[in-house]
Amino acid sequence: MVQFNLSDFNSIHRVLHWRRLLWRSQYFPRAEQDALQWSLLSTLLDHCFAEVPGYRECWRRLGLCREDFRSAADIVRFPVISKKDVRTDPQSFRSNRFASYRPKPMRTTGTTGSPLEVYWDSGSNAMELAAQWRHYSWFGYRLGTPFLDIRFHKHRPSGRWAWNWKCRGLETCIRLWDDSNAEELARELKRRGVRLWRGHPTAVYELCRLFERRGITQPKPSCIITVGHLLLDYERDFMQKWAGVTVGDSYGLTEHTALICRCPAGSYHIAPEYGLIEILREDDSTAAPGEEGRIVSTGLHNMAFPLIRYDTGDRAVASAEVCSCGRTLPVVRELAGRNDDRLIDRNGRRIASLHRMFKYSDGVRCSQIVQNEAGVIEAYVVPADGFSDRDGSRIIAEFKRELGDDMKVRLHVVQELPFPPEGKFKFAVNRMKTAGTTSLQI
Ligand SMILES: [Zn+2]
Numbered sequence: 001m002v003q004f005n006l007s008d009f010n011s012i013h014r015v016l017h018w019r020r021l022l023w024r025s026q027y028f029p030r031a032e033q034d035a036l037q038w039s040l041l042s043t044l045l046d047h048c049f050a051e052v053p054g055y056r057e058c059w060r061r062l063g064l065c066r067e068d069f070r071s072a073a074d075i076v077r078f079p080v081i082s083k084k085d086v087r088t089d090p091q092s093f094r095s096n097r098f099a100s101y102r103p104k105p106m107r108t109t110g111t112t113g114s115p116l117e118v119y120w121d122s123g124s125n126a127m128e129l130a131a132q133w134r135h136y137s138w139f140g141y142r143l144g145t146p147f148l149d150i151r152f153h154k155h156r157p158s159g160r161w162a163w164n165w166k167c168r169g170l171e172t173c174i175r176l177w178d179d180s181n182a183e184e185l186a187r188e189l190k191r192r193g194v195r196l197w198r199g200h201p202t203a204v205y206e207l208c209r210l211f212e213r214r215g216i217t218q219p220k221p222s223c224i225i226t227v228g229h230l231l232l233d234y235e236r237d238f239m240q241k242w243a244g245v246t247v248g249d250s251y252g253l254t255e256h257t258a259l260i261c262r263c264p265a266g267s268y269h270i271a272p273e274y275g276l277i278e279i280l281r282e283d284d285s286t287a288a289p290g291e292e293g294r295i296v297s298t299g300l301h302n303m304a305f306p307l308i309r310y311d312t313g314d315r316a317v318a319s320a321e322v323c324s325c326g327r328t329l330p331v332v333r334e335l336a337g338r339n340d341d342r343l344i345d346r347n348g349r350r351i352a353s354l355h356r357m358f359k360y361s362d363g364v365r366c367s368q369i370v371q372n373e374a375g376v377i378e379a380y381v382v383p384a385d386g387f388s389d390r391d392g393s394r395i396i397a398e399f400k401r402e403l404g405d406d407m408k409v410r411l412h413v414v415q416e417l418p419f420p421p422e423g424k425f426k427f428a429v430n431r432m433k434t435a436g437t438t439s440l441q442i
Helices: 006-025 030-051 053-061 072-077 083-088 122-137 182-192 201-213 233-243 389-403 437-441
Strands: 104-108 116-120 147-151 161-164 169-173 196-199 223-226 250-252 259-262 268-270 275-280 292-299 310-318 331-335 364-373 376-383 408-413 428-430
Touching: 006 030, 006 122, 030 053, 030 072, 072 275, 083 116, 083 310, 116 122, 122 223, 122 250, 122 259, 147 201, 161 182, 169 182, 182 201, 196 201, 201 223, 201 233, 223 233, 275 310, 376 389, 389 408
Parallel strands: 147 169, 147 196, 196 223, 364 428, 376 408
Antiparallel strands: 104 116, 161 169, 250 259, 259 268, 268 331, 275 292, 292 310, 310 331, 364 376
């Protein structure tokens, strides 16, 4: 979650501006929403044509000028950019006045296992905070309400949990909790008055299962928001049944280019004020409603490091439907990317969120993890220029830190991944006989 430091205080007025506007614009007639989105895109294009050397050069070569763009629909005239383009020449995506936007470097592997450095600036941070706030508000959240933030990795190196007083979040890692100490977590949740549970889908799902197994009925969440990975149907169904609430899943990127949020009626709404999302076929034409395609997104607020028509590597099914919840925000029928398998640890628990094991290694072009047997993970790396033994050691150390000594990790440096993309890329592949979805539900 985005947090604000003292140095961010001059962004507060922007958050409050968006707090006012986003609460209204979610009910705007479509024409008014389009006009708002175009005014944001228009400002971004003015900026990129004037201040971002990579775009200026590319668009000049293509014979494009600012006057060619008169509505958001004209964006299709720009080429789609890939993660590889950004990784190859990150400098060219920086604004000439980069430092003035107070950018913060962020590392990501997304869901493709390929490390990438991007930047958040103060404008994109303000929108991120306001847009997440709006999503949570759909489920009754009010700013300042204490919440649980449960992940697959440790937020901090010591202790079972940490209390983040800045955002009133109880931060913890699911792998620290089991039958021997579940009651301790329940007591802490009760003591803090935590009713919103937020985290990786598998982490929240595991916690619901643990509480159910232990017969813990209090406190149950009044609101569940899942982030960071694809929410699987069986995880969603179990959580909803056990907690008696609708799971408010969300899709976002470290790149700050797209946000899609599930509403209480179960639809996935695009936040058009946050980013412009296109669902494209392989030939870059627009997918028809009901058709699955690549999510290509344009973040509307990052002036330091703007990404225009950025191929996210994820997929969704396009839709022209209108949601019954009353919000007029456009919807996608389904999020189809992020289709990783769940790997299993020695205790039979699911492991997720292992993309980050590779994100600090510049020498990694792409990666994939495969499980053929219990207790062993095969990590495959296709090296980029400059890959060294140091990268290999760092990756192994990250796995050890994350999974402990229980899991054996074998690193393979290869020229091609064992399960290369065929339309959809699977970063985590489970080939154990028990890996079928049905058996995982038990
Ligand atoms: Zn809705």
